[in-house]
Amino acid sequence: MGEFDLIARYFKRNTAPAQAAPAPAASLSIAKDTPGVALGIGDDCALLTPAPGQQLAISTDMLVEGRHFFADVDPAALGHKALAVNLSDLAAMGAQPLAFTLALALPPARAGDDAWMSGFARGLFALADEHRCALVGGDTTAGPLNISITVLGQVPAGQALRRDGARAGDDIWVSGTLGDARLALLALQGQLALPPDQLATLRQRLEQPTPRLALGTALRGAATSAIDLSDGLAGDLRHILNASGVGAVLDAKALRTAGATAATATGLAHARSADAGQDLQHTLTGGDDYELLFTAAPAQREAVRAAGAASATPVTRIGRIEPAQGAWLQDAQGGRQPLSDFRSFDHFA
Amino acid sequence: MGEFDLIARYFKRNTAPAQAAPAPAASLSIAKDTPGVALGIGDDCALLTPAPGQQLAISTDMLVEGRHFFADVDPAALGHKALAVNLSDLAAMGAQPLAFTLALALPPARAGDDAWMSGFARGLFALADEHRCALVGGDTTAGPLNISITVLGQVPAGQALRRDGARAGDDIWVSGTLGDARLALLALQGQLALPPDQLATLRQRLEQPTPRLALGTALRGAATSAIDLSDGLAGDLRHILNASGVGAVLDAKALRTAGATAATATGLAHARSADAGQDLQHTLTGGDDYELLFTAAPAQREAVRAAGAASATPVTRIGRIEPAQGAWLQDAQGGRQPLSDFRSFDHFA
Known part of the structure; x- marks a missing residue:
């Protein structure tokens, strides 16, 4: 032919x-x-x-x-x-x-x-x-x-969600769940054992990701910046921070929620909770999620939740933009760990 | 890195x-x-x-x-x-x-x-x-x-040069010279011997082709159809004929002119004229020319020549569009050979 x-x-x-x-x-x-x-x-x-x-x-x-x-x-x-x-x-x-x-x-x-x-x-x-x-x-x-x-x-014209619009005081949000694709990849590589039905669910997330188009258009006018998560949260957040000239603090507990929502819903709680530290690593650095990471002023919280509801897309508030550059993970006791401890995927690294 | x-x-x-x-x-x-x-x-x-x-x-x-x-x-x-x-x-x-x-x-x-x-x-x-x-x-x-x-x-809007606008009676034109890239390829593959300075000239045509942008915009309103020659004249002409529902007759003598202009100008006459039949084969099927093949009504001949002059691009009239489908090469005596005798490049053939 x-x-x-x-x-x-x-x-x-x-x-x-x-x-x-x-x-x-x-x-x-x-x-x-x-x-x-x-x-x-x-x-x-x-x-x-x-x-x-x-x-x-x-x-x-x-x-x-x-x-x-x-x-x-x-x-x-x-x-x-x-x-x-x-x-x-x-x-x-x-x-x-x-x-x-x-x-x-x-x-x-x-x-x-x-x-x-x-x-x-x-x-x-x-x-x-x-x-x-x-x-x-x-x-x-x-x-x-x-x-x-x-x-x-x-x-x-003028309504695109760019990376350079995040401002100190903005909330940081993420759509859907994070780390699913990484778990599927590890299972397919034989590094993690998963029951077949759970693997099938996660494999679909890896191989057939859902572009969050309805959420993206619904966030126009509410979000101040946005990026899609392809290389992992820790690295992709840095692109927003660099472009906007700001810093960020992520809340470890909220991140676990973002990493666990789908897990609970699909019976993956066990696989997820086996190692909480490992879990956070997947949430922060697992690539191929194709969820949206975005920022919005606190006054827009209801608008953001409405955009999530209108597009049938879960949204979770996971942190806050700060004026000083740098990115941190904060635990319930207020202890901070630099986000650079978590490495995202790089095709030439 | x-x-x-x-x-x-x-x-x-x-x-x-x-x-x-x-x-x-x-x-x-x-x-x-x-x-x-x-x-x-x-x-x-x-x-x-x-x-x-x-x-x-x-x-x-x-x-x-x-x-x-x-x-x-x-x-x-x-x-x-x-x-x-x-x-x-x-x-x-x-x-x-x-x-x-x-x-x-x-x-x-x-x-x-x-x-x-x-x-x-x-x-x-x-x-x-x-x-x-x-x-x-x-x-x-x-x-x-x-x-x-x-x-x-x-x-x-509405002024693009499409492939489906050729009409019976239109002239067929080509820019620049054809077959240079094929000659260079054959020489680089060791199938043809060329003096170093001639190879250098042809090699530039192969490796650094000139997109005919100024000619293309100058032809708006004058040409009825156009295509760029990437796979070879014989095959690329067929795209215009199929899209326009017409046929064509190419003039073998004019084609030799189109194939020889640069050759003469750059001292390649010898390499070109060594085998006239082979030469025509290169002109008709040599890929990578990136010249424009286009059609225009006879009333536009002066406009086409003016577009060529304004863009400092040689243009040669090489044939005529006919109402009946089919594509032919016609010699000086009026004898016709089907253009399908000449095969263009196909990546999967």
């Missing part, structure tokens, strides 16, 4: 003659019918017509086999995750998805594996359709498996 | 404290000062503020080591080419560059090779600055060397 056949078969939907390019599923939307997309796949460039008063938000993430995912990962989960990690960046800006491009390097054996290719496309498009985000272009080539997605979204 | 240090050192320019992130060159522009760029590198997303009445043109190209370039290629040339092939897609739409994102998978040995990284960034930014195209975001990760760039440009 040639390069153009690959694109037509798996990635170009309904815009080519049906006999030449069967759509993966009949119900899938046509890219050119998506609001703002004037021209989709099949030309030198796609064309978007931005809505008046909106800014465009753009982000790029690249996933490499053996680095970001296992070679035997379910291809539908991989398709989902490749787009999810990009959508998560839009969520962290409070932006609404519009479109994405996909660059895909494939070993020839993968390109010729119809079950794998179909599964990947199915997972990718299921998430894309859920968020009305159209695939408008891309590139396929032979090479070691590599998935690079660039996503475009829109946000009303 | 960690992931964030890599970005700060080589790809984030002037926007971070100087001591933490020395800019590769003092004269380089700041991304956030580029028109339309509201927020550059360093947040979850970049933010662009589109100008009123403009559409956004988006394209993505991925380059893989060993597939698109040799492992020992000059890193500055590689940085140039990785962006050039994307800018060439903007040129083919008649769009003006705005911004780009860079996703880069690097083997740790490359990431730690300062000369290589600096050279790559230098070549990349030299071309980016020439066209006022700001690096606004991206991703770096460890992995087999892979460069994925997404470029964004703008074009007045």
